[in-house]
Structures are given as structure tokens and as C-alpha cells.
Amino acid sequence: MVPTCALLACVTDTDPVLRALAHPVRLRMLSLMWPGPMSAAELSRELDISHALASQHLRRLDAVGLVELAEERTRRGGRERRYRTVQGTPLSDQREGTPMLAETMAHTLRERARRRVEGGEGVTVDAELWVDPRIWRNVRERLVELADELHEAARPPHTPGTTPLGVSMMAFPLQDATHPQE
Template sequence: MTDTDPVLRALAHPLRLRMLSLMWPGPMSAAELARELDVSHALASQHLRRLNTVGLVELAEERTRRGGRERRYRTVRGTPLSDQHHGAPMLAETMAHTLRERAGRRLAAGEGVTVDAELWVDPETWHDIRRRLTELAVELHEAAQPPHAPGTIPLGVTMMAFPLQHTTPPDPPEHH
């Protein structure tokens, strides 16, 4: 894993993916992230530094709070989640972990959409679907509010859609 892209390595941790999602609608400090994620301030700070080092978050503001300086960070727009070819298995494992955790918190009576598919479509259809999925992801992110904002509900969204390698089906067994 030493030659793996440092950005991908930073993305390949469930806590850091959650942090990026939480900071999308607005800046948060390590203390705020620690409270929201129910982790120690030190752990939140460590992960926030990693995200900052690889350029996935940026310092949004510094303010005085309780006699100290509070640094609040926000997710950099356009972070590179969508086209990670070389690290797709590592990112998929992190997303699977996140999906399992979120599925355990699913609202029992909450409406949702679940899809799992391996399909064959023509390239034009795939291009159009990929564009529309990207537009939906952007729309969801643009509508995101800070955690616990009045009038909002928490959502879990995990999505990967990509072309598969072309494989040749095995020959059927011969019958004598």
C-alpha cells in the first residue's frame, strides 16, 4: 500500500469519510466532529490533520473560544471520490464498512431505495445514467445542512456505479 495515492489512503477510512460528509454543508472544528462522531477530541484532530495534509479539507475560519483558538475546517468542493480507478477495492471496502454501520441505524419505518445490480447496457445509456447519478449526488450535497439543523433528517447514501471488466463465461460442462 506504500505506492497508493495519499488522497485515496486518506479516503479509505470510515471515520474520515464521515467527517468529510459532516463538513460538506459548513465548517466544523475537531471538537464539534468529536461530539458528533462520539470519538475523542484527539482522534478527531488526528483524522482532521490527515484530511488537511492531503488537501481534502481547508481551514475555513479561526475564532476565539473559551480563551483559546478554535480552527474550523470545511470539505474542499470537488473532492475526488467519483473516479478512483486504481484504488476502487480499498475505497469500496471503506464504503461497505460505512454502509453496514449506517444500515444498523436505519429508521425502521423510513422510506429508502436499495439497488444491487450487475447489468449489461449500451455505452450511451451508461454515459447518460452516470451523468444523472452524478447530478443527483451533487444535488444531495448542495441540499445538505449542518448536523441536527432544524427541519432536517439524517440520510445515509452510499453509491458506486462503474463498468466491469469483460469476462468470458466458463464453458458448460460436457455430458457423455
């Protein structure tokens, strides 16, 4: 299997937003900053990476408009910049970079699966189905609503009374392998 970063190095003409999304650390950073702003120092502690690496990834997300400066404050004699994820970031309908995004999500899913609570309740689905287009539209809308509900309920990491969840989802129409679209 080709590592995600090596896969990205091969693609030079890809949309910069997609390239930013297609890195597991940056994808996780966006999730962590969804419920509220975080600094590079906070992200480095949460992700167990160096402050310099967290800053580098944060700059990349900022450069393509996936995060925004939420606040700047004085901390220990210096300036701390805290960023938040721009609401409505373009994950849901990425088409051109689906293989890169899928590879990144697969990496993230493997990492999260190792952290799954023993005996913890969950839902696992893997399917290739043929359904009426009206059913698909309805299910897609409900999936979007469920994702919105979870994102709306998200709180900063380690908030008392919360449970960390791993949620990875991709659902999309497939080309018929036996009758390719013309």
C-alpha cells in the first residue's frame, strides 16, 4: 500500500484544498477544532506531535481557508493564536480527489479502530447496493442531517461529560463496472 504522503507527492495538479484535506493529521486537526478554537500548542498536545509540526499543519490549513483565526491572546509573555475550523468545509462533495481523501480516511479509520473501547457499542456498515435514486437522495439527506447533528453537538476535547467518538463515512454513487457510463 502506498502511504498517503507518498500518494500526495505524485499528484502535483490537485486542488490545494484537497491536498490539505488529504493528510491524516490535518483531517484530525479539523475535527478537533470544529467545536471550538485551539492553538498549535493545544493541537500538538492532543495529537502527540511537536509544536513545530502542529504549527506547520495549521499554517497549511489556514493558507487554503479551512481554518480561521478565532482569537489572539497573550499567554506566558507571548502571543497565542487560536484557530477554528471554518464551518461547512468541503469534505462532503469532493469528487476529483475521492481516492486521496478515501486513503486518508482509511488511515484515520485504522488509527481510530485501534482506540475503540473494548465492548463499546458502535455501528459498522460496508455495502455496495443498488437502490432507487429517490431512496438514495432521501438517505443521503438523512446522513447529512446526522453528520450535522453530531458536529453541532461536538465539544472541545476532554470536556467533562462527553464521550470521544470516531465517525468516518463516505457514501456515493458508483459507476456500474459492467456497463460504464458513456
